[in-house]
Amino acid sequence: MxxxxxxxxxxxxxxxxxxxxxxxxxxxxxxxxxxxxxxxxxxxxxxxxxxxxxxxxxxxxxxxxxxxxxxxxxxxxxxxxxxxxxxxxxxxxxxxxxxxxxxxxxxxxxxxxxxxxxxxxxxxxxxxxxxxxxxxxxGAQLVVREGIDDVEDLRGATLATPQLGNTQDVALRAWLLEEGLETSVTGGQNDVEITPQENAQTLDLFKQGSLDGAWLPEPWASRLVLEGGAKVLLDEKELWPExxxxxxxxxxxxxxxxxxxxxxxxxxxxxxxxxxxxxxxxxxxxxxxxxxxxxxxxxxxxxxxxxxxxxxxxxxxxxxxxxxxxxxxxxxxxxxxxxxxxxxxxxxxxxxxxxxxxxxxxxxxxxxxxx
Structure with a gap:
């Protein structure tokens, strides 16, 4: 030091x-x-x-x-x-x-x-x-499995966030809405299913193939990429001025x-x-x-x-x-x-x-x- x-x-x-x-x-x-x-x-x-x-x-x-x-x-x-x-x-x-x-x-x-x-x-x-x-x-990214190359490929997908109503959960839902895809906080019909859960569980489920992706803060976005084979579909900084x-x-x-x-x-x-x-x-x-x-x-x-x-x-x-x-x-x-x-x-x-x-x-x- x-x-x-x-x-x-x-x-x-x-x-x-x-x-x-x-x-x-x-x-x-x-x-x-x-x-x-x-x-x-x-x-x-x-x-x-x-x-x-x-x-x-x-x-x-x-x-x-x-x-x-x-x-x-x-x-x-x-x-x-x-x-x-x-x-x-x-x-x-x-x-x-x-x-x-x-x-x-x-x-x-x-x-x-x-x-x-x-x-x-x-x-x-x-x-x-x-x-x-x-x-x-x-330090927040939407990372997804191979085969998802654009927002339309997310229709019917299941994505994770750290917690209902947390910062990344809101960011994901708002972005999907702007892109014309509906989500729900209460269940029912929607274009993309979002399952808020602990980040460690998200990593495990992604490795098992039970999730299509997640909007996560670091270091979890990096862990899904390096340990789960995910790729970055969107870095949140692309949505904000500078x-x-x-x-x-x-x-x-x-x-x-x-x-x-x-x-x-x-x-x-x-x-x-x-x-x-x-x-x-x-x-x-x-x-x-x-x-x-x-x-x-x-x-x-x-x-x-x-x-x-x-x-x-x-x-x-x-x-x-x-x-x-x-x-x-x-x-x-x-x-x-x-x-x-x-x-x-x-x-x-x-x-x-x-x-x-x-x-x-x-x-x-x-x-x-x-x-």
Whole structure:
């Protein structure tokens, strides 16, 4: 590890959670928790205070799309930046489970995908969470079996996604709808059958020939290609301006953000430091992230999978806010959620304060919150 790295701190606590929850249950939990939290509508702005919490409970996934916390927690950068605030980390398998923990009071902040954050914001009437920074863009692909060469070949096919209503599930359904193919979230007649399930199960079923393909995040798209013989029919970045869309961002309970802005700013300082190092040392960063995955799950990614998956990601502090409302609109159009306006979901004031202090370009909330 180079001199840019922080020494590892011994007071970090990691508790692995094998957690999954039905989307409906999570949304119900979000609704009730949003009423309980009842934060005010004031945004955190530069100079709002530097109060710090005695403890920060942070969630993230043991997944390469969460490279920022994987690297920053593993090498001690996050713990050191937080100073006297104790860092406690919980590992999740899916966004709805992380949201459920946040709304039940078990988390203060979590790295998460866009659609679970949208659902949390909507079900709490825009009160309970704020997006305070980005983390990752890209890294999702539709991979299919041989013989499927264009969208029309998908008619009658069975495809998988990680979870009903999750980011990739919404993206697949919206793309198919735009291409003239109907899907259903309740069963019945449709052009393409979508079966949301655990990614490991998707890999097994694809190898057995029971699935025609899947829309998956990394490293699972790469695993289906390298281990299952799949091919890429569509890389999601082809659907977005300049190939940029949010895959992972950082959300914080609004109540925690308002009470402890100093702690949130230090967390963002740790993120920016980590992302600077990742950008300067991509190969070493990929190895460190993979080592962390191995420590958390008991198994690292294969070197071939890591080599294919890592370049498909862009690590960034920018939450790419311009892509979020469209993701919400897609979810409504395919029937996995109601229409929702996201005004106020972002508070990027602390992140932009950190970026400005370091001479970097501020990021945009795209009219959906405070900058």
């Amino acid at each position: 180079t001199a840019l790295r922080r020494p590892r701190r011994t007071h970090r606590t990691t508790r692995a959670l094998v957690a999954s929850a039905a989307l409906v249950a999570v949304l119900a939990a979000c609704s009730s928790a949003g009423e309980a939290a009842a934060p005010d509508d004031s945004a955190v702005t530069e100079g709002a205070g530097d109060a710090e919490a005695p403890e920060l409970r942070l969630g993230y996934f043991a997944n390469i799309t969460h490279a920022t916390p994987l690297v920053g927690v593993a090498d001690g950068t996050f713990a050191e930046a937080l100073g006297d605030t104790e860092l406690r980390t919980d590992i999740f398998n899916a966004g709805p489970a992380a949201v459920e923990a946040l709304f039940s009071g078990g988390l203060d902040a979590t790295y998460i995908g866009p659609n679970p954050a949208i659902n949390a914001f909507a079900k709490s009437d825009g009160e309970a969470i704020r997006i305070v920074g980005g983390a990752t863009s890209g 190939g940029d869309y949010v895959t992972t961002h950082l959300i914080v309970r609004t109540e925690f953000l308002e009470q402890y802005p100093g702690t949130v700013k230090k967390l963002l300082e740790a993120q920016v430091t980590t992302n600077e190092w990742i950008a300067a040392n991509p190969e070493e960063a990929a190895t460190l992230a993979n080592t962390a995955i191995g420590e958390l799950t008991g198994k690292q990614l294969g070197e071939d999978v890591l080599a294919r998956a890592w370049p498909n990601l862009r690590i960034t502090n920018d939450p790419i806010a311009s892509s979020l409302q469209l993701s919400a609109d897609h979810a409504a159009s395919v029937g996995v959620s109601d229409e929702v306006e996201l005004d106020g979901i972002y508070d990027l004031s602390l992140l932009n304060a950190v970026l400005t202090e370091r001479g970097q370009t501020a990021v945009s909330a795209a009219g959906l919150g405070t900058e």
